[in-house]
Amino acid sequence: MVYTPNSARYKNMHYRRCGKSGLMLPAVSLGLWHNFGAIDNLENARAILRLAFDSGITHFDLANNYGPPAGSAEETFGKIFKDDFTSYRDEMVISTKAGWGMWEGPYGDWGSKKYLVASLDQSLKRMGLDYVDIFYHHRPDPHTPLEETMGALDLIVRQGKALYVGISSYSASETEAAIAVLKQLGTPCLIHQPKYSMFDRWVEGGLLDVLGSNGVGCIPFSPLAQGLLTNKYLKGIPEGSRALSHRGNGAMEEDAITDEKIAKVTKLNDIALMRGQNLAQMALAWILKDDRVTSVLIGVSKPEQVTDSIKCLENITFSTDELKLINDILR
Numbered sequence: 275m276v277y278t279p280n281s282a283r284y285k286n287m288h289y290r291r292c293g294k295s296g297l298m299l300p301a302v303s304l305g306l307w308h309n310f311g312a313i314d315n316l317e318n319a320r321a322i323l324r325l326a327f328d329s330g331i332t333h334f335d336l337a338n339n340y341g342p343p344a345g346s347a348e349e350t351f352g353k354i355f356k357d358d359f360t361s362y363r364d365e366m367v368i369s370t371k372a373g374w375g376m377w378e379g380p381y382g383d384w385g386s387k388k389y390l391v392a393s394l395d396q397s398l399k400r401m402g403l404d405y406v407d408i409f410y411h412h413r414p415d416p417h418t419p420l421e422e423t424m425g426a427l428d429l430i431v432r433q434g435k436a437l438y439v440g441i442s443s444y445s446a447s448e449t450e451a452a453i454a455v456l457k458q459l460g461t462p463c464l465i466h467q468p469k470y471s472m473f474d475r476w477v478e479g480g481l482l483d484v485l486g487s488n489g490v491g492c493i494p495f496s497p498l499a500q501g502l503l504t505n506k507y508l509k510g511i512p513e514g515s516r517a518l519s520h521r522g523n524g525a526m527e528e529d530a531i532t533d534e535k536i537a538k539v540t541k542l543n544d545i546a547l548m549r550g551q552n553l554a555q556m557a558l559a560w561i562l563k564d565d566r567v568t569s570v571l572i573g574v575s576k577p578e579q580v581t582d583s584i585k586c587l588e589n590i591t592f593s594t595d596e597l598k599l600i601n602d603i604l605r
């Protein structure tokens with residue numbers, strides 16, 4: 275069936291400025307790390323993308339290696355984009371990345387100019403796009419000079435293959451250095467994509483300060499700790515959940531669900547209920563309470579999770595007492 279987007283799609287989403295740039299991002303963005311590979315159901319992927327766009331989500335995050343197999347999430351996105359979204363390209367912010375192992379030999383991993391330029395060319399082909407909105411270096415490379423990696427990002431923007439650039443999983447000091455090199459090259463660092471959730475708060479140890487003071491945006495990934503910060507594992511591990519999917523590539527495994535984690539999740543769930551939210555909504559709201567965060571990057575396995583998670587926007591403020599209760603549980 276021909277897709278006609280919801281005409282009220284911009285009504286309920288909040289849009290936040292990405293650092294000091296001109297770009298606004300939705301407070302909730304959608305990532306395609308899992309559930310969009312060649313092994314996954316294409317019609318489920320389509321339903322998720324349509325519902326997300328209908329809900330005001332304008333930002334879709336990919337990487338060269340998403341799948342499995344690697345590359346297939348970009349192919350799935352490309353197929354659905356061609357069928358459903360071609361007329362809406364200018365209403366979408368599409369990102370991809372390179373930095374993890376993608377192809378055999380010395381030129382398909384890490385941070386050389388050779389790898390990044392070739393990888394983006396491949397990504398554009400797989401997605402059927404002329405350009406991406408944001409291109410990221412996916413992880414720091416200790417062996418390639420930062421000037422070369424940042425020089426590749428600058429080149430890609432000058433070639434018109436990306437409008438903006440970002441970095442992912444760089445430490446606070448690596449980020450400061452990358453921001454400085456990019457500034458000198460004349461291509462500002464738009465955004466940083468770090469792992470951040472109630473269960474992984476490393477960004478609070480300096481990275482958020484660096485981003486805030488340099489006017490660089492922040493889009494945390496795995497904000498639900500891959501599903502742990504929801505009510506789904508409270509009574510055991512349900513069939514079809516990521517913990518049982520054995521997808522590899524960093525996906526949560528069954529052994530991440532320890533008794534200690536579940537005890538914390540149970541207490542957090544009680545606080546969420548007191549706030550009139552479910553735990554997923556509270557965990558997302560808790561990240562969005564910080565105005566240095568531009569957008570929270572969710573993953574979903576079904577369309578209903580998009581609708582459920584977006585409801586976090588109904589309450590993203592926390593009282594001092596609530597924050598203290600949460601901190602005591604997370605300690």
Ligand SMILES: NC(=O)c1ccc[n+]([C@@H]2O[C@H](COP(=O)([O-])OP(=O)(O)OC[C@H]3O[C@@H](n4cnc5c(N)ncnc54)[C@H](OP(=O)(O)O)[C@@H]3O)[C@@H](O)[C@H]2O)c1
Nearest residue numbers: 305306307495496497498499500501504515516572573575
């Ligand atoms: N830059 C990087 O290095 C990097 C690394 C990882 C991810 N990312 C990006 O971040 C995105 C999000 O990461 P993520 O998928 O790990 O995020 P996440 O939001 O922490 O976890 C997503 C999983 O949580 C469960 N879930 C989501 N909404 C739910 C809800 N409302 N109620 C109950 N369960 C819910 C689903 O699990 P089930 O599948 O069990 O239903 C879903 O697959 C990725 O797609 C990718 O774009 C980037």
